[in-house]
Amino acid sequence: MTVEDRLRATANALSGTMREVRPLALPPQRPGRAAAPRQPRRWPGWLVPIAAAAAVIAVAATLVAVRGAQTGAPSSPGTAAHSAVVVSSAIPDYYVELGPSKPGAAGHPDARVADDRTGQLLADVKAPAGLVFDGVAGATDDRTFVLNAVSASTTFASDSPPPGRQTWFALRLAPGTAHPATLTRLPITALLDSDQIKALALSPDASTLAVLYRTNVSLGTGGPFRLQTFSVSTGRALRTWTAPASGTSTVTTPPDEGGGLSWTPDGDTLAFMWSGPAWHSYLRTLTVARTSGSLLADSRAVFSNQGNQDDCFTVLLAPSGRTLFCGTAGNALAGCHAQEPQFKLYSAVTGRLARILYTYPGNCQGAVAIPLWAGPDNTAIAMLQMTYDTKNGAARNTWTIGVVSPGTFTPLRVPASLDDAPGLGDLAF
Amino acid sequence: MDPLTDTPAPPVQVRSPSGQVTALYQAHATGLVRLAMLMLGDQQSAEDVVQDAFLGLYRRWGSLADQGKALTYVRSSVLNGCRTVLRKRSRRLPSYLEPDAESAEALAILGEEHREVLAALRRLPARQREAVVLRHCLGLSEDETAQAMKISRGTVKSASSRGLAALARMLKEQS
Numbered sequence: 001m002t003v004e005d006r007l008r009a010t011a012n013a014l015s016g017t018m019r020e021v022r023p024l025a026l027p028p029q030r031p032g033r034a035a036a037p038r039q040p041r042r043w044p045g046w047l048v049p050i051a052a053a054a055a056v057i058a059v060a061a062t063l064v065a066v067r068g069a070q071t072g073a074p075s076s077p078g079t080a081a082h083s084a085v086v087v088s089s090a091i092p093d094y095y096v097e098l099g100p101s102k103p104g105a106a107g108h109p110d111a112r113v114a115d116d117r118t119g120q121l122l123a124d125v126k127a128p129a130g131l132v133f134d135g136v137a138g139a140t141d142d143r144t145f146v147l148n149a150v151s152a153s154t155t156f157a158s159d160s161p162p163p164g165r166q167t168w169f170a171l172r173l174a175p176g177t178a179h180p181a182t183l184t185r186l187p188i189t190a191l192l193d194s195d196q197i198k199a200l201a202l203s204p205d206a207s208t209l210a211v212l213y214r215t216n217v218s219l220g221t222g223g224p225f226r227l228q229t230f231s232v233s234t235g236r237a238l239r240t241w242t243a244p245a246s247g248t249s250t251v252t253t254p255p256d257e258g259g260g261l262s263w264t265p266d267g268d269t270l271a272f273m274w275s276g277p278a279w280h281s282y283l284r285t286l287t288v289a290r291t292s293g294s295l296l297a298d299s300r301a302v303f304s305n306q307g308n309q310d311d312c313f314t315v316l317l318a319p320s321g322r323t324l325f326c327g328t329a330g331n332a333l334a335g336c337h338a339q340e341p342q343f344k345l346y347s348a349v350t351g352r353l354a355r356i357l358y359t360y361p362g363n364c365q366g367a368v369a370i371p372l373w374a375g376p377d378n379t380a381i382a383m384l385q386m387t388y389d390t391k392n393g394a395a396r397n398t399w400t401i402g403v404v405s406p407g408t409f410t411p412l413r414v415p416a417s418l419d420d421a422p423g424l425g426d427l428a429f
Numbered sequence: 430m431d432p433l434t435d436t437p438a439p440p441v442q443v444r445s446p447s448g449q450v451t452a453l454y455q456a457h458a459t460g461l462v463r464l465a466m467l468m469l470g471d472q473q474s475a476e477d478v479v480q481d482a483f484l485g486l487y488r489r490w491g492s493l494a495d496q497g498k499a500l501t502y503v504r505s506s507v508l509n510g511c512r513t514v515l516r517k518r519s520r521r522l523p524s525y526l527e528p529d530a531e532s533a534e535a536l537a538i539l540g541e542e543h544r545e546v547l548a549a550l551r552r553l554p555a556r557q558r559e560a561v562v563l564r565h566c567l568g569l570s571e572d573e574t575a576q577a578m579k580i581s582r583g584t585v586k587s588a589s590s591r592g593l594a595a596l597a598r599m600l601k602e603q604s
Contacts, residue, residue, distance in 0.1 A: 003597045004565050010546040011566035013539055014466055021462050022476060024454040024483055026447050387579065 084117040085412055091375060091403055091429070092142040094122060094173055095414050098133050098426040111136065111147065113173060113181050116381075116429070119413030122173065123181035131167055137200035137209070138428040140265070144206040145171040145428055146186070146232065150193050164193040168209075170232065187235030190228070192216075198225075199261035201270065207232055208288075210270055212261050227272065227295055229288060239288055243295035260314075262374065264321045271317040274301075281305045283315045283324060283348070302348045311339075316371040316380065317348065324348050325357075325380045325404075327369030336360070341367035343382055343404045358404050364388055372401070373429040379405045381412070381429055446490040453499055454483050460567070461507050467562045468511040470551065478510035504577045508559060515555065549599040556580075557592030564589045 001009075097112045110127040114120060127133050131149040138145045149167045168186040191197075191213065199212040209230045215223035229238040260273040268289065274282045274296075286299035303324055305312040313329035326344045341360035346353055357378060360367060366387040373381040385399045402411040414427075458479055465475030482503045490499075539547075550558055556578070563574040564585070574585045 003593050003600065006542070006546050006600065007550075007561065007565045007596075008568075010543040011463065011467065011562075013543045014547075015459075015463055017539055018459070018463065018466070018472055021458045021479075024451055024458070024480065026450065026484065026487055 095429050096136050096145050116412045116414045135197050135200050136428040137202045139202040139206035140204045143173045146202050166191040188230050190237050201261040203263050203267045204265050239291050241295035262317050265319050303351050314370045316374045318374045322348055325371035327371055329368045336364040341369050343369055358409050450487045465511055482506035501576050549596050553592050557588045560585050560588035561592035
């Protein structure tokens with residue numbers, strides 16, 4: 001029997017073990033405002049060659065930029081100087097990326113710290129034996145990060161919640177010294193391995209950690225959502241808010257876990273994303289000094305995408321607290337002409353579009369735009385995930401992380417070690 | 430006919446988005462869950478991934494330029510969902526060390542030789558595993574596999590041939 005025969009036989013045998021597949025559970029409401037496919041633009045005949053030449057130049061320039069960003073692999077310290085990306089506004093110098101999750105990959109760091117403009121490696125950090133890093137958040141001082149770790153044997157793919165408690169660490173950077181990165185265990189002990197963290201945020205002064213998580217998670221089930229703040233120095237739980245988990249209302253951080261939780265610069269307010277029925281996503285803010293214990297009662301919605309997730313798929317509050325960044329999500333079958341990849345600014349006061357920050361000028365088949373870090377002066381670090389058609393009909397995926405400012409997207413050398421787009425909880429600035 | 434399920438395409442008279450997506454689900458869910466089971470090893474996770482993929486399809490139904498390509502879209506979504514699950518699992522344990530997640534009942538029903546094949550499949554690199562499962566377990570064409578994986582036909586050929594060679598080595602070692 002050939003290997004192919006054995007594979008087919010196994011697939012057939014597996015079918016025989018399957019119980020009946022459960023029915024599809026669609027939400028009761030119809031999808032929110034669905035965009036009709038846009039008609040192709042009609043161009044005057046004389047404009048066609050000019051437009052074609054301009055498009056070729058734009059695509060070539062973009063591909064060069066994208067290629068530059070993706071090949072900027074950081075090398076070990078002491079190698080030749082790296083060419084720096086020139087970014088005019090103030091962004092963090094360093095990022096922390098949790099290690100690539102290639103099964104069985106040897107020699108990969110558990111966490112990597114590098115310069116986001118040059119890709120220059122600052123430090124590789126190993127997790128203590130028996131632990132794996134699970135999430136990371138950065139403070140505004142650009143030198144302090146907090147990481148959580150779970151037991152290496154923890155898996156949510158079993159019927160019972162995993163035992164054990166999560167372990168927390170501070171990672172402090174000191175570039176130019178003999179110890180450029182120091183990992184210190186924090187005294188936070190409240191979270192269990194069975195608490196599945198959705199998002200982390202470190203307060204601007206790095207004194208308080210906010211954790212948004214779902215309790216008691218095992219295969220296919222989970223308890224209520226909880227938002228807690230902890231003192232970084234003592235580990236003491238400061239405040240706790242809870243929200244029940246229901247079928248259509250949930251804490252959401254599309255398109256992956258992580259992100260979506262942020263502090264205002266004064267450290268008084270937390271913002272998080274909440275998803276309601278009919279694909280409505282809300283950005284809600286919560287004053288940390290007041291608490292009744294209810295996540296929804298103590299917070300208020302400052303923005304809704306009105307059910308149009310493609311137009312405003314990912315949301316991040318700006319430091320001012322008065323505006324927020326939105327990224328679009330295009331459909332890989334409809335093409336980018338149906339939903340142009342864009343970053344937009346909305347008013348958190350009126351909920352209205354303030355300005356379109358950047359529109360990707362090239363052609364593509366689909367794209368998702370995700371703000372990752374919000375800065376002042378309408379500037380953000382963001383990710384563009386793109387899909388292109390190839391000649392043979394297959395699609396090719398690319399991703400680029402860069403600085404968005406009005407009218408420009410400047411690729412950074414971040415991160416260089418992954419061959420797939422990073423999950424949002426795996427990367428912090 | 431869909432090679433995943435050997436079932437005809439859903440009837441076209443259903444018009445509402447929920448009706449069309451549900452009809453597509455009824456016709457293809459079993460095949461797609463089987464695909465996800467081969468990737469993930471357990472039916473619960475496989476069903477979750479397939480449900481999520483169809484929810485995503487439903488959400489975007491109105492903006493699909495070609496609703497005839499919905500199965501291609503949802504098949505890619507299932508693969509993406511499997512990659513996410515595997516990514517999260519592998520953060521905790523290399524996939525081949527992870528405890529088998531099949532139910533005890535399913536394990537008992539599956540013969541030893543099939544369990545060996547599944548274990549060997551799980552030890553393949555992700556791209557080789559996907560190519561081998563789609564081409565040789567589910568019988569998709571090279572073009573269909575390329576579209577589902579969003580890679581070129583040439584990459585499908587090389588990934589599946591390397592995967593088959595690695596499987597042959599592993600299964601020979603075990604026998």
